[in-house]
Amino acid sequence: MLHQVGKKINNKDIALIKNTFFLQEIIDAIPNPVFLKNTEGLFVACNRAFANYTGLEKDQIVGKTFYEIVPKELADKHQEMDNRLLQGAGVQTYESKLLTADGIEKVVVFINSIYLNSDGSVAGIVGIINDITEITQICSELKTANRQFSSILDSISDGLVIFDHSLRVKYLNKEVFQIFLSVQTKKEVIGKRLEEIYPLVTDTIIHKNLKRALREQVDVHFEYFFEPLSRWYEVNIYPIQNGLLVHFRDVTERKKSEERIRLLAYYDQVTGLPNRVYFKDYVDQVIKNTASNQLMAVVLLDLDGFKLVNDTLGHDVGDELLKAVGDRLIKYVHEQSMVARMGDDEFAVLLPQINSKEDAEKIAEKILQILQPVITLEKHELYITASIGISVYPIDGMEAKKLIRKADAAMYCAKEKGRNNYQFYQSVMKYNAAQRLAMENGLRRALERQEFVLFYQPQIDVKSGKIIGAEALLRWKSPDFGMVSPLEFIPLAESTGLIVPIGRWVLRSACRQAKYWQEQGLNPVRISVNISARQLQQHDLVETIKEVLQETGLEPCWLELEITESQAMYNAQYIVNILGKLKELGIKIALDDFGTGYSSLVYLKYFPIDKMKIDKSLVQDIGSGDADNAAIVMAALAMAKSLKLKVLAEGVESKEQYRFMKEHGCDEMQGYLFSRPLPAVEFEKLLKKPLLITED
Ligand code: C2E
Ligand code: CA
Ligand code: CA
Numbered sequence: 001m002l003h004q005v006g007k008k009i010n011n012k013d014i015a016l017i018k019n020t021f022f023l024q025e026i027i028d029a030i031p032n033p034v035f036l037k038n039t040e041g042l043f044v045a046c047n048r049a050f051a052n053y054t055g056l057e058k059d060q061i062v063g064k065t066f067y068e069i070v071p072k073e074l075a076d077k078h079q080e081m082d083n084r085l086l087q088g089a090g091v092q093t094y095e096s097k098l099l100t101a102d103g104i105e106k107v108v109v110f111i112n113s114i115y116l117n118s119d120g121s122v123a124g125i126v127g128i129i130n131d132i133t134e135i136t137q138i139c140s141e142l143k144t145a146n147r148q149f150s151s152i153l154d155s156i157s158d159g160l161v162i163f164d165h166s167l168r169v170k171y172l173n174k175e176v177f178q179i180f181l182s183v184q185t186k187k188e189v190i191g192k193r194l195e196e197i198y199p200l201v202t203d204t205i206i207h208k209n210l211k212r213a214l215r216e217q218v219d220v221h222f223e224y225f226f227e228p229l230s231r232w233y234e235v236n237i238y239p240i241q242n243g244l245l246v247h248f249r250d251v252t253e254r255k256k257s258e259e260r261i262r263l264l265a266y267y268d269q270v271t272g273l274p275n276r277v278y279f280k281d282y283v284d285q286v287i288k289n290t291a292s293n294q295l296m297a298v299v300l301l302d303l304d305g306f307k308l309v310n311d312t313l314g315h316d317v318g319d320e321l322l323k324a325v326g327d328r329l330i331k332y333v334h335e336q337s338m339v340a341r342m343g344d345d346e347f348a349v350l351l352p353q354i355n356s357k358e359d360a361e362k363i364a365e366k367i368l369q370i371l372q373p374v375i376t377l378e379k380h381e382l383y384i385t386a387s388i389g390i391s392v393y394p395i396d397g398m399e400a401k402k403l404i405r406k407a408d409a410a411m412y413c414a415k416e417k418g419r420n421n422y423q424f425y426q427s428v429m430k431y432n433a434a435q436r437l438a439m440e441n442g443l444r445r446a447l448e449r450q451e452f453v454l455f456y457q458p459q460i461d462v463k464s465g466k467i468i469g470a471e472a473l474l475r476w477k478s479p480d481f482g483m484v485s486p487l488e489f490i491p492l493a494e495s496t497g498l499i500v501p502i503g504r505w506v507l508r509s510a511c512r513q514a515k516y517w518q519e520q521g522l523n524p525v526r527i528s529v530n531i532s533a534r535q536l537q538q539h540d541l542v543e544t545i546k547e548v549l550q551e552t553g554l555e556p557c558w559l560e561l562e563i564t565e566s567q568a569m570y571n572a573q574y575i576v577n578i579l580g581k582l583k584e585l586g587i588k589i590a591l592d593d594f595g596t597g598y599s600s601l602v603y604l605k606y607f608p609i610d611k612m613k614i615d616k617s618l619v620q621d622i623g624s625g626d627a628d629n630a631a632i633v634m635a636a637l638a639m640a641k642s643l644k645l646k647v648l649a650e651g652v653e654s655k656e657q658y659r660f661m662k663e664h665g666c667d668e669m670q671g672y673l674f675s676r677p678l679p680a681v682e683f684e685k686l687l688k689k690p691l692l693i694t695e696d
Helices: 011-019 021-029 048-052 074-085 135-155 172-181 205-216 253-267 277-288 306-313 315-336 355-373 400-416 425-429 433-447 488-497 499-520 541-552 565-570 572-585 601-606 616-620 626-640 654-661 680-688
Strands: 032-039 043-046 092-099 105-116 123-129 159-164 169-172 220-226 231-240 243-250 293-303 338-343 348-352 376-377 380-382 386-393 423-424 452-461 466-480 482-484 524-530 557-564 589-596 611-614 647-648
Touching: 021 043, 043 499, 048 386, 074 092, 074 105, 074 123, 074 243, 074 253, 074 386, 105 135, 105 452, 135 172, 135 376, 159 172, 159 306, 172 611, 205 220, 205 231, 205 243, 205 306, 231 253, 253 277, 277 293, 277 338, 277 400, 306 572, 306 611, 315 348, 315 355, 315 376, 338 423, 355 386, 355 423, 386 400, 386 425, 400 423, 400 488, 433 488, 452 499, 452 654, 452 680, 466 488, 466 499, 466 680, 482 488, 488 499, 499 524, 499 541, 499 680, 541 611, 557 572, 572 589, 611 626, 616 626, 616 654, 626 647
Parallel strands: 386 423, 466 524, 524 557, 557 589, 589 611, 611 647
Antiparallel strands: 032 043, 032 123, 092 105, 105 123, 159 169, 159 243, 220 231, 231 243, 293 348, 293 386, 338 348, 376 380, 452 466, 466 482
């Protein structure tokens, strides 16, 4: 059944056209090109739109075949489709091209079907043409755009995934593909549900957030650590029509620098331990999450004599020592609590859960113990001890700042007590919080209310048995608290800074008293005044002392200042300087509490001191069979002799101690054996007595 050029349509066809006059009217009204062909492929009718397309008149078209209108290849295609139709295949829809009268190529879709005669036989083929030129063009533009868009999306370093509403992957860019799906091909992934791709994802933050964004139609942003790659991602989920757009950004580098900043801000660079800021924050955090009936302790440790190690052996050794101490503390307190370096040679430990004060006591004792073994650094064998101050939550305070301040005050007290020991803020003060506050206020007014008194304790020259000195010891007669021991209020005065004016008062009163006794014609005695760490740091100390001496008229050679070893070592170079200036004035310097802590006799030679006072704890062990202490006392005495220092033994209570010290060459003594500290008038009476001790 080939259509041939030049064939004529027959009468039957013409009749059909006439009969279908109305049909012509109708089809002309259709905007799409429409045509009718007979079974042999000859056009029997067409509408205006079709005629317009071809640029021919309708009459010219009728009786022609496609072979006469379009190029042969296209006509062949029409022929082939027609054959299929005539052989009984259903509607034929196919794409083809048409050249309009203006020579413009149109992309069109033919929708062809057969039409029947009234007797049911096949009459021919009716075709309707759909111009899809524009759509095709738009599509191809879209495709290009899409390709460009995709390549843009592929080239960015962020990951993009589009999910449909049931979390099937609709689209993903190269980055996501590379990051997360390295084992699968893109094709395998598209159309799959997330759980099918990653069974492990179920119930992870990602999964939960995706579901949430879908359910609540809200943007969700979060950061996610992707374990398999050990990288951090910032994830943004945006609901879009029928699904979700997920945007991933690798923020590992940012996270790292944040972490570095955090480390710098929160950690000590030398020991790697949390620093003061972190410790304080942490304690406050723990307090927030702790019931107020749960006890907790802040333990502050200050290494005895660390400064000297730093100054004499160098900062590298100093740093190593700090590390070693940090390591020991960490090893001991381990996971149950936090160890921090608070600055210089100060460490802090938080004991977050203690049941009683005794618990903290045990731990403090243990800390002193674990510090004991020698630390060897670059051939130096270092013995380190610490002074420990402890404050207890909630008794001593409800916030980190207070607890640290109080532990600090207690630590000062531990230093004063002779180091290598611990003190509770509570036991230091013995009073409850309200009373302590009252005491602090009381202390502030004590000076103007003239509630302070000085007691004097004689110092005996061993050779002559005569009183050659007096140590001025402060007493506070408080109208509210009675007679308060300096052990209780000196740490408080230290931590509040009140020690500075109080210390000045002590100095002036002691000098005035000594001058007064001299004026009374009594045997002149040297007056010893205790100087606290805080006072030593006072820049105008030398000036103040000069002024006091001038004001009272006491000659400098009658004044002796007592400083403790730990104070001296705190800021060694500075202290050596200050002491040098004081010595130039002619004032004597005594090293107090010798032998209680990090006693390195070798360091003594760096300090311009005249005398060392052997601590009462060493003296009191004499006669108790403690051979070690006796050995230390002997070594100290020998050492002092070689450095041409005078030695005074403190706290001599028994004749046995007196004899031992005397035998080993001790120059001076002080203690209950001779006299307790006395009010000035009582002391005056002693001065009039010839001898305080007789040999037997
Ligand atoms: P310290 O400088 O070691 O003073 C010696 C302490 O030992 C005095 O205690 C004294 O009473 C006591 N003592 C004397 N002989 C004996 C003895 O034979 N046996 C015993 N067991 N103890 C004896 P005090 O007066 O309670 O003073 C305690 C501490 O308070 C002093 O220790 C000193 O560190 C400090 N302190 C006292 N007055 C002042 C002061 O004016 N300024 C400063 N900054 N601190 C002071
Ligand atoms: Ca003293
Ligand atoms: Ca002492």
